[in-house]
Amino acid sequence: MSYKTKLMQGNQAVAEGAIAAGVSFFGGYPITPSTEVAESLARELPAIGGKFIQMEDEIAGIGVIIGAALTGKKVMTATSGPGFSLKQELLGYACIAEIPLVIVNVQRVGPSTGQPTAPAQGDVMQARWGTHGDHPIIALTPGSVPECFDLTIKAYEFSEKYRTPVILLLDEIIGHMRERIDLPTSYDQIVKPQRKLPVVSPEEYRAYKPDADLIPPMAPFGTGYRWHVTGLVHDEYGFPDGTPAATQACLDRLHAKINNNLEDIVLYENYLMEDAEIAVLAYGGTARTAYASVDAAREKGIKVGLFRPITMWPFPEKQVKALASQVKHLIVAEMNFGQYVIEVERAVAGKIPVTLHAKYNSEAITPAELLIAIENISKQQ
Amino acid sequence: MEMEQIVDKYFRAGRLPHIWCPGCGNGIVTGAIVKAIDKLALEKDGVAVVSGIGCSSRASGYLDFNTVHSAHGRALPVATGIKLSEPRLKVIVVTGDGDATAIGGNHFIHAARRNIDITVILYNNNIYGMTGGQYSPLTPTHSKATTAPFGTVDRSFDVTELAKGAGATFVARATTYHTPTLIDVITQGIQHEGFSIIEAITACPISFGRQNKMGSAANMMKWQKDNGVMLGAYEKMTDEQKEGKFPIGILYKATAPEYTAEYDKVIARAQKGAK
Amino acid sequence: MSLKVHMNRCKGCGICVEFCPKKVLAVSQLEKVEIVNEQECIKCRQCEMRCPDFAIFVQK
Numbered sequence A: 001m002s003y004k005t006k007l008m009q010g011n012q013a014v015a016e017g018a019i020a021a022g023v024s025f026f027g028g029y030p031i032t033p034s035t036e037v038a039e040s041l042a043r044e045l046p047a048i049g050g051k052f053i054q055m056e057d058e059i060a061g062i063g064v065i066i067g068a069a070l071t072g073k074k075v076m077t078a079t080s081g082p083g084f085s086l087k088q089e090l091l092g093y094a095c096i097a098e099i100p101l102v103i104v105n106v107q108r109v110g111p112s113t114g115q116p117t118a119p120a121q122g123d124v125m126q127a128r129w130g131t132h133g134d135h136p137i138i139a140l141t142p143g144s145v146p147e148c149f150d151l152t153i154k155a156y157e158f159s160e161k162y163r164t165p166v167i168l169l170l171d172e173i174i175g176h177m178r179e180r181i182d183l184p185t186s187y188d189q190i191v192k193p194q195r196k197l198p199v200v201s202p203e204e205y206r207a208y209k210p211d212a213d214l215i216p217p218m219a220p221f222g223t224g225y226r227w228h229v230t231g232l233v234h235d236e237y238g239f240p241d242g243t244p245a246a247t248q249a250c251l252d253r254l255h256a257k258i259n260n261n262l263e264d265i266v267l268y269e270n271y272l273m274e275d276a277e278i279a280v281l282a283y284g285g286t287a288r289t290a291y292a293s294v295d296a297a298r299e300k301g302i303k304v305g306l307f308r309p310i311t312m313w314p315f316p317e318k319q320v321k322a323l324a325s326q327v328k329h330l331i332v333a334e335m336n337f338g339q340y341v342i343e344v345e346r347a348v349a350g351k352i353p354v355t356l357h358a359k360y361n362s363e364a365i366t367p368a369e370l371l372i373a374i375e376n377i378s379k380q381q
Numbered sequence B: 001m002e003m004e005q006i007v008d009k010y011f012r013a014g015r016l017p018h019i020w021c022p023g024c025g026n027g028i029v030t031g032a033i034v035k036a037i038d039k040l041a042l043e044k045d046g047v048a049v050v051s052g053i054g055c056s057s058r059a060s061g062y063l064d065f066n067t068v069h070s071a072h073g074r075a076l077p078v079a080t081g082i083k084l085s086e087p088r089l090k091v092i093v094v095t096g097d098g099d100a101t102a103i104g105g106n107h108f109i110h111a112a113r114r115n116i117d118i119t120v121i122l123y124n125n126n127i128y129g130m131t132g133g134q135y136s137p138l139t140p141t142h143s144k145a146t147t148a149p150f151g152t153v154d155r156s157f158d159v160t161e162l163a164k165g166a167g168a169t170f171v172a173r174a175t176t177y178h179t180p181t182l183i184d185v186i187t188q189g190i191q192h193e194g195f196s197i198i199e200a201i202t203a204c205p206i207s208f209g210r211q212n213k214m215g216s217a218a219n220m221m222k223w224q225k226d227n228g229v230m231l232g233a234y235e236k237m238t239d240e241q242k243e244g245k246f247p248i249g250i251l252y253k254a255t256a257p258e259y260t261a262e263y264d265k266v267i268a269r270a271q272k273g274a275k
Numbered sequence C: 001m002s003l004k005v006h007m008n009r010c011k012g013c014g015i016c017v018e019f020c021p022k023k024v025l026a027v028s029q030l031e032k033v034e035i036v037n038e039q040e041c042i043k044c045r046q047c048e049m050r051c052p053d054f055a056i057f058v059q060k
Helices: A010-021 A035-047 A058-070 A081-086 A088-097 A124-129 A145-162 A172-176 A244-259 A285-299 A317-326 A340-348 A367-380 B003-010 B026-039 B056-062 B075-085 B097-103 B105-114 B159-166 B179-191 B205-209 B217-227 B231-235 B259-271 C015-019 C046-050
Strands: A003-009 A025-028 A051-054 A075-079 A101-109 A115-119 A138-140 A165-171 A178-184 A228-230 A268-271 A278-281 A304-309 A311-313 A329-334 A354-358 B047-051 B066-069 B090-096 B118-124 B170-175 B196-201 B228-230 B246-253 C003-005 C025-027 C033-035 C056-058
Touching: A003 A010, A010 A035, A010 A075, A010 A101, A010 A145, A010 A165, A010 A172, A010 A178, A025 A035, A025 A058, A025 B075, A035 A051, A035 A075, A035 B259, A051 B075, A051 B259, A058 A075, A058 A081, A058 A088, A058 A101, A058 B066, A058 B075, A058 B105, A081 A088, A081 A101, A081 A124, A088 A165, A088 A244, A101 A145, A101 A172, A115 A172, A124 A165, A124 A311, A138 A145, A145 A165, A145 A178, A165 A172, A172 A285, A228 B056, A278 A285, A278 A317, A278 A367, A285 A304, A285 A329, A285 A367, A304 A317, A317 A340, A329 A340, A329 A367, A340 A354, A354 A367, B003 B026, B026 B056, B026 B090, B026 B118, B026 B179, B047 B056, B047 B075, B056 B066, B056 B090, B056 B118, B066 B075, B075 B090, B075 B105, B075 B118, B075 B259, B090 B097, B097 B105, B097 B118, B097 B159, B105 B118, B105 B159, B118 B179, B159 B170, B159 B196, B159 B246, B170 B179, B170 B217, B170 B228, B179 B196, B179 B246, B205 B217, B217 B228, B217 C015, B228 B231, B231 B246, C003 C033, C015 C025, C015 C046, C046 C056
Parallel strands: A025 A051, A025 A075, A075 A101, A101 A165, A138 A165, A228 B066, A278 A304, A278 A329, A329 A354, B047 B066, B047 B090, B090 B118, B118 B196, B170 B196, B228 B246
Antiparallel strands: A003 A178, A101 A115, A138 A311, A268 A304, B170 B246, C003 C056, C025 C033
16 A cells, blocks of 8 residues: 655545545535544545535434445545434444444533534533433544544444444644645555345344344445334334343444444544553543653653543543553543543442542643643652 | 235234224334235345334334334435435335424424435324323324323424425325325335335324323224325315315425436446546 | 135224225224125125225125
8 A cells, every 4th residue: 555645634634534434425514623624534535436515403413424324335424523412312222223324523622512623522421411312432532644544434433343333533723734644545455344245035034133242233324234223222123122131232233233242332542651651641632742742751761651542432431440450640631620530440349549630621641741640640659 | 915915924923913002103103104005016035124112113123024123213314214225125224203292393394304205104193102192293283191280381293294394205195094095105205216204193092092082993983084184185175174274185296306316326436536 | 705804903993884885894803894784795806996005805
């Protein structure tokens, strides 16, 4: 594979990643700071025979891609906080009906209209719990423009493999930053993720009968397999079944499908963690700050490292518990009032102190601010 | 084909009896849909039926096609996604008065505006039946409903006029009494290349009829007989004669560019490199 | 037999009884359709057309 170096925006890199992964359908609604994803795909999709539609509202934006996913397409929608809130019902529908799709949420200051053009990381808990009912979810957070490209392809790997919606949880810093990316000159050699197709005959096909890996093959509409999709709790045929046994079975498998595969799904990065005594935990745009603060702290002789979750959900339980055995203090830096820190504290279970460095006034945490926090913790040791 | 054979062919095996109440007209509308599909000799694999939520929307589960029982009010966006991504599929939407005009109202307007080749069959029973009898935007004013125990003050409206205004190119109405007309307009609606809407007036004797003292299911069908008038005859009536009556048959038909065909032209242009 | 009934589908709604021009049908104590006047049946198919439950069909 040959590459070309480009200066590219994070949102645009997401769009490129979608094309590279074989996405052929985008439906959505404009909302700052995600609109560039839609605009890029409005240009690029028809040029490769794909389809783009701007729908009448955010809910229609996810509705239309659910429809397209049912005909076998890889699909994407993109939004920010207010739109993400509107999409929750159908996100849950896609969870229980096991429909592969990717939702890009480029986080901005909230709640409500908040600040459309300023960054925040306030939708982290919503990404996990925004839709009602018990459901697992996969959410991935890139920390750079190249990672926007790579992680989008990864999002489709997970979405197609596990028959689940995946959230690409960016923040406005990553979405709108421009930096160097070495892009393949052709996407032909990139393996396109593909959901399992049925091997049995249409007569034998049961749309929600799982294989041993707990994932049912998914036949595209119009290919000879006629099946029923519903948001009601359903049996293996896909027909509504509200008995306690069917409800238990339906929900158990939905969770096991994800929770049995954490080794595959939970992605993270350790930076200068080998001999670290203090760890910073940061993600997305905040991680960019953290690299600089950690480097500066190291210059001052402080043994600090960065643990960067890339998979936000499922929560990197094992990895954070291991951190609590490795370092003496954990600093969670995030651009909200403290959301991910709640999970971190839960996993750490009091073994070591956890300090929250929160900033939510629409500005990024600066390397200097975070360095001071690291230094203060270091002095306490 | 005989009706019994049609039922055996197009309904999923072992799923009858359906859940609709004794006397509910929904079975008649659903039967009309499969009769229309049979008349047109459509291949089952090439048909997608998308419904929302409500009594009418349960129809999709019974029918042996590619079927989706989506979320309340959201059948049209899902149907749009199926049709735009795979235009060779015949896409039929089954919805109700609440599903389509209340929560689904915005999607209804825009699907009509796009003139996308989808056929909507709106089962209008003037009530939210599934949830026990609350009023919908198509419940006649002053009707009793569980959320209007003293009678509604909401005005209702003519969904066929909304459809026309929004850009639908095939607009029709029929009732479960006027079964041959119902089958005919559904057949023509499916054949029509563009956004088709058929308002199917159907009785809900249990939730609407009982609260409003409309009598038996058969009585409610007789009401349909007495008040549904073919458009030609309706237009010749005086305002006095029109009181309480409604026109049925094909109410409006036009030709306009169909959405998926237009987008194919965009693809052709984009692939030629033109901006 | 000019009429075939799927008893498991019939819900005794009475529509077929009302619309039968020859009073062939009735609703029984068990709230199901019953054929009370088979010989009067003219196979007009009103019952078949108006049954919401696909419970009654005219046999050729």
